[in-house]
Every structure is written in C-alpha cells, then in structure tokens.
Amino acid sequence: MTARRLLLLGPPGAGKGTQAIRLANQLGIPQISTGDMLRAAVAAGSEIGKTAQAHMDAGELVPDHVVIGVAEERLGQSDATDGFILDGFPRTRAQAEALDGLLPKLGCKLECCIALTVDPEELVARLLKRAEIEGRADDNEKAIRTRMAVYEEKTEPLIDHYRAKSILALVDGLGEVDEVAVRITAALG
Ligand code: AP5
Ligand code: MG
Numbered sequence: 001m002t003a004r005r006l007l008l009l010g011p012p013g014a015g016k017g018t019q020a021i022r023l024a025n026q027l028g029i030p031q032i033s034t035g036d037m038l039r040a041a042v043a044a045g046s047e048i049g050k051t052a053q054a055h056m057d058a059g060e061l062v063p064d065h066v067v068i069g070v071a072e073e074r075l076g077q078s079d080a081t082d083g084f085i086l087d088g089f090p091r092t093r094a095q096a097e098a099l100d101g102l103l104p105k106l107g108c109k110l111e112c113c114i115a116l117t118v119d120p121e122e123l124v125a126r127l128l129k130r131a132e133i134e135g136r137a138d139d140n141e142k143a144i145r146t147r148m149a150v151y152e153e154k155t156e157p158l159i160d161h162y163r164a165k166s167i168l169a170l171v172d173g174l175g176e177v178d179e180v181a182v183r184i185t186a187a188l189g
Contacts, residue, residue: 002188003111004029004083005103007090009158010116012147013123013130014173015180019116020087022181029083032074034067036087039136041070057137059146061091061154068098075106086110091155113162114184116173120148 004027008016017033024031038056041049048070052062061067071089074080090096103109118126124144131139138147162168169187173180 002027005108005111006084006188007086007110007113007162008088008116009113009155009162010173011118011120011123011151011155012144013126014116014118015177016087016116018177019114019181019184020085022177023184024085027083027085029085030079031085031087032071032080032089033087034071034089034091037070037074038062038067057143059138059143059150061150064092064094064098067091068095071095071099072102075102081106090158091151093154093157093161096158096161110162110165110167112188113159113165113168114187115159115162115168115170116180117170118173122174123148 006023008020010016017031017036020031020033038048038052042053042056043049048066051066055062067089071086075084086099090099099110124141127139127144128141130136138144159168159170171180171183171187
C-alpha cells in the first residue's frame with residue numbers, strides 16, 4: 001500500500017509544492033504547507049502573520065515555536081486523520097523533534113520522507129522565473145540566496161534524521177514535472 005503520511009523535503013524551488021499538490025490530489029489527502037499557511041497569515045494581518053512577515057521577506061526562518069504551533073494545529077484537524085503530505089515542515093532539528101513527539105499522540109507515524117535534489121543554479125532560475133509570474137515577496141535574488149543558505153545550514157541535516165529512521169527516499173528533482181512525479185511514485189512503492 002502506498003504511504004499516506006509523507007514529508008517532502010528540499011531546497012527552495014526544488015518542487016515541493018508542485019509535487020505535493022499532485023500527490024495530494026492523487027491520494028485524496030491534504031497538502032500541509034507551512035509556507036502557504038504563513039503567507040495566508042501575512043495576507044490576513046493576523047498576529048502570526050505580523051510575527052512571520054519580516055522573517056519570510058528576508059528569506060529567514062520563522063521562529064520554531066510559531067511554526068510548530070501552526071503545524072500542530074493543522075495536523076490535528078479531521079481531514080488529516082487519513083494521511084497528509086507535509087511540505088516545508090519540519091525545517092529544523094527542533095521542528096523534527098516536535099513532529100516526532102506529536103505524531104504518536106495523533107496515533108500515526110511518518111511513513112516516507114522524499115528529499116528532492118536539484119542543483120543550485122536551476123533553483124535560482126526557477127524562482128526568478130516564478131518571480132516574474134507570481135511576484136512572491138521572497139522571490140528576489142537576495143532572499144533566494146538566504147533561503148538556500150538557511151536550507152543548507154538548518155534543514156539539509158534533517159536528511160540524516162530521516163535516513164536514521166529508514167524512511168528516506170532521495171529523488172532527483174531535475175527534469176519535467178511529470179518525470180519527477182513518476183520518480184516519486186516509484187520511490188513510494
Ligand atoms: P516555503 O513556502 O516553504 O518556500 P521554500 O521552501 O523557499 O520553497 P518554494 O515554495 O519556493 O519552493 P518549492 O520547493 O515548493 O517549489 P515549487 O513547487 O514552488 O517557505 C517560505 C518561507 O516561509 C520560508 O523562507 C520561511 O520564512 C517560512 N517558513 C515556511 N515553513 C517554515 C518552517 N517550517 N519553519 C520556519 N519557517 C518556515 O516550485 C518552484 C518553481 O519551480 C515554481 O514556479 C514551479 O512551477 C517550478 N517548478 C517546479 N518543478 C519544476 C520542474 N520539475 N521543472 C521546472 N520548473 C519546476
Ligand atoms: Mg513551496
């Protein structure tokens with residue numbers, strides 16, 4: 001049976017969101033993107049949004065306690081009981097440990113961590129192209145470089161966290177969206 005409690009890990013522009021939405025539609029489970037939730041909070045002008053905005057615009061991480069609260073609340077909602085695809089959470093060791101503590105309380109565990117790999121120049125090219133289309137506040141060269149450095153320092157080490165749990169699948173994120181989707185499906189078995 002295909003895993004239904006999944007995590008997509010990868011640098012900015014790796015295709016986490018693109019692939020998470022496809023998988024969510026395919027499997028009939030929600031995509032849980034902390035980035036999307038935080039952007040919605042910024043747009044709504046909520047307290048969380050006010051705390052998050054400057055960090056996000058600079059390409060820095062939003063503080064752990066804020067993001068952990070957002071993710072915990074979302075994972076506790078009824079549509080996530082039958083599975084979920086985490087996109088962009090966890091991103092730090094503290095967040096990964098919080099998730100490790102939360103999932104048993106929800107009566108489930110993570111079944112697969114898909115880590116998408118894409119070389120840095122392709123990432124920058126993808127995000128600058130998206131900047132022209134969508135105008136996301138953090139899709140400028142300075143913030144993109146910061147996001148990539150933050151990924152390497154804080155998030156990439158989580159690959160070993162999930163390798164140690166024997167649930168890691170490294171997937172080449174280069175190529176057409178459809179090709180990457182086929183590789184992910186194959187990795188899920
Ligand atoms: P978040 O929204 O998660 O952004 P990100 O990690 O920087 O990644 P992106 O969403 O830019 O890329 P993606 O991997 O989803 O790729 P996508 O599919 O969009 O986080 C934003 C900010 O929120 C963070 O910097 C931080 O401040 C805060 N935040 C969020 N979560 C947090 C957390 N857990 N802790 C603390 N702070 C947090 O694709 C990118 C582009 O490439 C698109 O235009 C797409 O169409 C295109 N594309 C996708 N696949 C392909 C392909 N195969 N070939 C060509 N183009 C492609
Ligand atoms: Mg995304």
